[in-house]
Amino acid sequence: xxxxxxxxxxxxxxxxxxxxxxxxxxxxxxxxxxxxxxxxxxxxxxxxxxxxxxxxxxxxxxxxxxxxxxxxxxxxxxxxxxxxxxxxxxxxxxxxxxxxxxxxxxxxxxxxxxxxxxxxxxxxxxxxxxxxxxxxxxxxxxxxxxxxxxxxxxxxxxxxxxxxxxxxxxxxxxxxxxxxxxxxxxxxxxxxxxxxxxxxxxxxxxxx
Ligand code: NI
Numbered sequence: 566x567x568x569x570x571x572x573x574x575x576x577x578x579x580x581x582x583x584x585x586x587x588x589x590x591x592x593x594x595x596x597x598x599x600x601x602x603x604x605x606x607x608x609x610x611x612x613x614x615x616x617x618x619x620x621x622x623x624x625x626x627x628x629x630x631x632x633x634x635x636x637x638x639x640x641x642x643x644x645x646x647x648x649x650x651x652x653x654x655x656x657x658x659x660x661x662x663x664x665x666x667x668x669x670x671x672x673x674x675x676x677x678x679x680x681x682x683x684x685x686x687x688x689x690x691x692x693x694x695x696x697x698x699x700x701x702x703x704x705x706x707x708x709x710x711x712x713x714x715x716x717x718x719x720x721x722x723x724x725x726x727x728x729x730x731x732x733x734x735x736x737x738x739x740x741x742x743x744x745x746x747x748x749x750x751x752x753x754x755x756x757x758x759x760x761x762x763x764x765x766x767x768x769x770x771x772x773x
Pocket of ligand 1: 743745759760761
């Protein structure tokens, strides 16, 4: 009797622990810190405007590089995420000639909504909206001095985590970022370059 009671208690405890472990393992929500790492492609919109009163048509080229994010869910369904990266280097075509380039660092902070956060769904989609600050550096132009002003703009985001276990998930995400920069050539204002890229990233999420 005593032995049976002990076994029952043991089994119940083990089962409860296993259930707690598994529900904790896949609990996805409040209190999660997360990072997402992957390969990101920055695709500027196709028409980037003109400079020098229409004399130069601007075409900012795609760039693929490593990127990562850091985030926190302070509510089951609400979190914040910062997109970070090493500076992306983009070639810039002027009237079709590859004669310019720039590096830019595009930190983007979004407030996110996770409709299935707090449930045990292994598919966790999200949407976000926020702000981008882009700092251009190392601008190059073979026919003069190019300077691109820093840009503040709005950003939107969609993404999904496909949970593998309690920590890891496959991730795919996309951002739309409004990046407009005033350009100067040889110190004289030359017009606005509209980059307005879509950033597509695929990789892994890790949460803890
Ligand atoms: Ni724009």
